[in-house]
Amino acid sequence: MARTKSISKNSNLSKYLAYTFLIVLCVIWAVPLLFGITTSFRSQTEVVSVGFRMLPVDWVVENYIATLENTSTAPIMQWLFNSIFIATIHATLVVVMVSITAYGYTRLKFKGRDFLFFTLLGISLFPGVVNLIPSYKIIDVLGWVNTPWAMIFPGLAGMGNLFLVRQFMVGIPKELDECAKIDGAGDWTIFYKIILPLVRPVLIVVFLFSFTGSWNDFLWPVIVYTDVERMPVTAGLLLLQDIYGNYRMIGQLMSSAILAIIPTLLLFLFAQKYFIQSMNLNAGIKG
Amino acid sequence: MKKFNLKPAIFIGPHLIFFIVFGLLPSLYGIYASFTQWDLVSDPVWVGLDNYKTILFDKDSTFSYQFYNGLKNTFVFVVASVPFLIIIPLLVAAALENKGVKLKGLFQAILYVPGLISASAAALIWGLIFNAQLGFTSNVFGMDIPWAANQPYAWIIILILTIWGGIGGNLIIYRASISGIDKSLYEAAEIDGANKFQKFINVTLPSIRFPLLYTFVMTTAGCFNVFVQPLMMTRGGPNQSTTVLMMYIRDLAFTSGSSIAGMASAMAVLLGIVILIISIFQYVLMMRNSN
Numbered sequence: 001m002a003r004t005k006s007i008s009k010n011s012n013l014s015k016y017l018a019y020t021f022l023i024v025l026c027v028i029w030a031v032p033l034l035f036g037i038t039t040s041f042r043s044q045t046e047v048v049s050v051g052f053r054m055l056p057v058d059w060v061v062e063n064y065i066a067t068l069e070n071t072s073t074a075p076i077m078q079w080l081f082n083s084i085f086i087a088t089i090h091a092t093l094v095v096v097m098v099s100i101t102a103y104g105y106t107r108l109k110f111k112g113r114d115f116l117f118f119t120l121l122g123i124s125l126f127p128g129v130v131n132l133i134p135s136y137k138i139i140d141v142l143g144w145v146n147t148p149w150a151m152i153f154p155g156l157a158g159m160g161n162l163f164l165v166r167q168f169m170v171g172i173p174k175e176l177d178e179c180a181k182i183d184g185a186g187d188w189t190i191f192y193k194i195i196l197p198l199v200r201p202v203l204i205v206v207f208l209f210s211f212t213g214s215w216n217d218f219l220w221p222v223i224v225y226t227d228v229e230r231m232p233v234t235a236g237l238l239l240l241q242d243i244y245g246n247y248r249m250i251g252q253l254m255s256s257a258i259l260a261i262i263p264t265l266l267l268f269l270f271a272q273k274y275f276i277q278s279m280n281l282n283a284g285i286k287g
Numbered sequence: 288m289k290k291f292n293l294k295p296a297i298f299i300g301p302h303l304i305f306f307i308v309f310g311l312l313p314s315l316y317g318i319y320a321s322f323t324q325w326d327l328v329s330d331p332v333w334v335g336l337d338n339y340k341t342i343l344f345d346k347d348s349t350f351s352y353q354f355y356n357g358l359k360n361t362f363v364f365v366v367a368s369v370p371f372l373i374i375i376p377l378l379v380a381a382a383l384e385n386k387g388v389k390l391k392g393l394f395q396a397i398l399y400v401p402g403l404i405s406a407s408a409a410a411l412i413w414g415l416i417f418n419a420q421l422g423f424t425s426n427v428f429g430m431d432i433p434w435a436a437n438q439p440y441a442w443i444i445i446l447i448l449t450i451w452g453g454i455g456g457n458l459i460i461y462r463a464s465i466s467g468i469d470k471s472l473y474e475a476a477e478i479d480g481a482n483k484f485q486k487f488i489n490v491t492l493p494s495i496r497f498p499l500l501y502t503f504v505m506t507t508a509g510c511f512n513v514f515v516q517p518l519m520m521t522r523g524g525p526n527q528s529t530t531v532l533m534m535y536i537r538d539l540a541f542t543s544g545s546s547i548a549g550m551a552s553a554m555a556v557l558l559g560i561v562i563l564i565i566s567i568f569q570y571v572l573m574m575r576n577s578n
Contacts, residue, residue: 011386011387011483012387014385014387014483015385015387015388017382018381018382018383018385018387018388019388021378021379021382022379022382022383022388022394025375025379025398026394026397026398029397029398029401029451030397031416031423032412032413032415032416032423032451033400033401033404033412035412035415035416035423036411036412036415039415039421047421052420052421052422052425052426052427097301097302097305098302100298100301100302101298101299101301101302103298104295104297104298104299105299108294108295108298108299110292110295113295116299120303120306120310123310123311123314124306124310126314126559126563127508127558127559127562127563128512129511129512129533129536129555129558129559129562130313130314130317130318130552130555130556130559131309131310131313131314131317132313132317132536132540132555133317133320133327133536133540133548133551133552133555134312134313134314134316134317134320134552135309135313136327136540136541137316137327138308138309138312138313140327153305153309154305154309155309156302156305156309157302157305157306157308157309157310158310159306159310162302187294187298212403215405216403216404216405216406218405218406218407218514218515219512219514219515219533219537222537223537223541233405234405234406234407234408235407237405237407237408237410237411238407238518238519240411241407241410241411241414241519245414250415250418250421253411253414253415254411254412254415256411257408257409257411257412260405260407260408261403261404261405261408264403264404264405265400265403265404267403268396268399268400268403272396275399275403275459276395276399276459
């Protein structure tokens with residue numbers, strides 16, 4: 001009797017400890033974002049004269065209007081459009097290429113297939129920092145500096161997603177395609193009708209991570225875009241930090257930051273289960 | 288007569304071409320360029336080991352100062368940030384395993400979302416938090432400090448930004464691994480009279496040692512490439528005390544008057560070697576301990 005009592009007391013204590021830890025952490029994690037949002041609705045006069053307040057005295061949208069109207073030094077709508085264009089095309093091409101290539105490395109029979117795959121995988125573990133400067137030179141030779149292609153194509157060389165999708169295709173029983181082969185189906189039919197539907201959930205995760213990865217990339221766009229009109233929003237924010245920061249236009253800095261994070265937040269809201277599901281994919285391989 | 292089979296070329300060929308052009312070629316050229324004097328425009332001129340000699344041994348040269356200072360600052364960042372990026376998500380995952388805790392999805396989403404925010408937008412938002420007039424720290428906590436201009440505060444704001452946006456990925460891996468642990472292991476430990484803490488140490492941690500190893504190696508290697516956080520929060524200051532090696536490499540190759548890409552490539556190769564050695568060292572160390 002005493003023993004069960006002490007156990008339940010113990011588990012209550014651990015429950016409260018867990019709650020306290022989680023709530024404190026979540027408050028610290030949420031406050032900057034919320035404070036950034038409320039500040040984006042403060043007027044410039046309030047920012048310079050009233051001083052610190054949690055909430056704006058008057059909620060105004062002037063920062064957003066001013067941010068959107070600036071189409072010369074910090075054209076944020078153009079940047080957002082550039083980012084959406086780059087990330088969407090990039091993620092789509094990654095999904096197409098990765099699924100076709102993974103089919104080749106799992107279903108086609110040719111000499112040295114697995115050796116080739118693991119050689120590429122080994123080479124890809126080489127630290128990427130060495131690639132940076134020559135990659136710029138290659139993009140320059142191709143005439144892609146200051147074009148969307150500079151961010152769309154190089155990432156297609158990646159091995160991480162290919163490894164993930166290949167693992168899943170290896171797990172699909174060969175009997176499925178053998179049955180189809182007996183019925184006279186060719187490789188493209190098997191790929192399209194049998195394999196593709198089965199790896200769909202993985203491909204969605206690959207799309208989402210390629211999209212957000214491309215959207216949030218910073219070092220590479222800062223290097224390959226010098227033309228203000230052509231850069232994606234992450235690189236644009238670096239310019240904007242100087243432009244608005246020098247005049248202490250905190251409200252406009254915040255409205256720009258909020259505009260820049262809305263697309264990925266929306267993506268998370270609509271596809272939350274896939275982002276969280278990705279953990280099962282990861283654990284399946286690494287566990 | 289055996290016909291050449293074109294099909295594999297169609298399926299794997301396109302990726303192979305991209306891999307060669309944007310993966311293999313830049314790696315090889317990056318190593319080659321480190322032995323040259325190169326301005327990114329004309330052809331590189333072979334100089335043998337000169338770049339390495341200057342960087343490693345010529346104490347009077349700015350390149351040597353930049354390399355050692357950048358490497359030191361990168362190490363400071365890695366050593367200070369990696370433990371937090373492992374331990375905080377691990378504790379969160381453990382707390383979320385507690386059966387009495389509700390709203391798990393909400394907690395997880397709040398901690399995960401900053402990882403989807405681009406670091407440059409996050410830096411603007413945290414810049415406001417640490418702003419002297421309007422910021423949270425000065426007005427709510429009364430910490431009237433010019434954060435970016437003083438040490439150790441400059442490092443602290445860089446670390447906070449990094450940890451805020453960096454725990455989501457590892458959190459998700461740990462949660463998945465912990466939920467996959469065989470429940471009978473916990474029951475056996477319970478019969479032996481283990482409390483929650485002992486169960487965490489003796490059952491949970493050993494059971495997830497492979498995901499732990501994986502995240503430890505990947506997080507460390509990722510942190511060595513640090514760039515955006517110090518650039519946006521401190522611009523490398525005060526007195527270049529937060530200027531990391533990636534910032535010097537980028538400045539030398541892309542923003543100084545005439546590009547010094549050969550020297551920058553040599554620094555990149557040295558950083559790459561450091562990352563490789565440390566990854567291998569971590570891997571061997573953890574493998575040995577787990578047996």
